[in-house]
Amino acid sequence: MTRSVIVTGGFGVLGSAVAEVFASRGDKVARIDYAPTASAPLAGSLEIGGIDLTDVEATKGALAKVVAANGGIDVLVNVAGGFAWETLEDGSLATWAKMQSMNVMTGATITQLALPELKKSEAGRIVNIGAGGAVKAGMGMGAYAASKSGVHRMTEALAEELAGSSVTANAVLPSIIDTPTNRADMPDADYSEWVSPDAVAKVIHFLASADGAAITGALIPVSRGG
Template sequence: MTRSVIVTGGFGVLGNAVAELFASRGDKVTRIDYAATASAPIAGTLDIGGIDLTDTEATKGALAKVVAAHGGIDVLVNVAGGFAWETLEDGDLATWSKMQSMNLMTNATITQLALPELKKSAAGRIVNIGAGGAVKAGMGMGAYAASKSGVHRMTEALAEELAGSTVTVNAVLPSIIDTPTNRADMADADFSQWVSPGAVAKVIAFLASDDAASISGALLPVSRGS
């Protein structure tokens, strides 16, 4: 069955890997991103750039384009987000608001607005991106971890809220993802211990599959694999 799949943050490294995997399996994929354009196209994919996912009206407009083009929404993968490292003592309190906006409110906004279409699906799926680093926060990780912990709690609460529906809600909790940015920021790290975007994408695809129909409210660590 061909499904309508939305990947937020779809122009980034992880979002692109997720979108490519779903597209390769025959799904109708939409990438939604804050950036205006993607660095590279994916054949057959609908790209909607320049969307602030904390803006309700802009998000409604993007979702309307998806429904018009693909007939509905079956899968929502919330990849959009960001990262900041700074200590509380020396950092900027505005970073805490920024992390909440980028990581939690983008997710909450599009999820709430997509729910009517997801609930029409015979097998609606929501997969969020949490963080292994939000289970126990290290130094400098407070603002980021707090926002990702919010994603964890929202995942659990929404799974219970939708328990009587056809929609499941889960989150993957990656460790450090092997991206060019992370390699540049942590040049002395052992990259072999990181998880690849493709490996995370495969776990997301599983949670969006029929085989995972009995799983909802799970926070699934993803810490290895290339």
């Protein structure tokens, strides 16, 4: 069965990997991103750029385009988000609000607005991106970890809210993802210990598959994969 899949943050490294996995399995994919355009197009994908996912009306407009083009929404993967490293003493309180907005409110907004369509699906799936670093926060990770912990709690609460419906809600908790940005930020790190975007994407695809139907409310660590 061909499904309608939305990947937020779909123009980024992880979002692109997720979109590619679903597209390669024959699904209709829509990539929604804050960036105006993708650096590399994905063949057959509906590309919707310039969307602030904390803006309700803009998000409604993007979802309407997806429903019109792909006939509904079966899978929502919330990749959109951001990262900041700074200590509380020397950092900015504005960073805490920014992380909350980028990591929690983006997902909360589009999920709430997409739920009517997801609940029409025979097997609706929501997969959020949490963080291994939010299970126990290290120095400088307070604002980021607090926001990703919010994603974890939102996922758990949403799964209970949707109990008895056709929709599941889960989150993956990657360790450090092997991206060009992370390599530039941590040039002396051992990249072999990092998880590849493709490995994360395959776990997400499993959770969204028929074989993942029995899993909901789970926070799944993803820490291996070359």
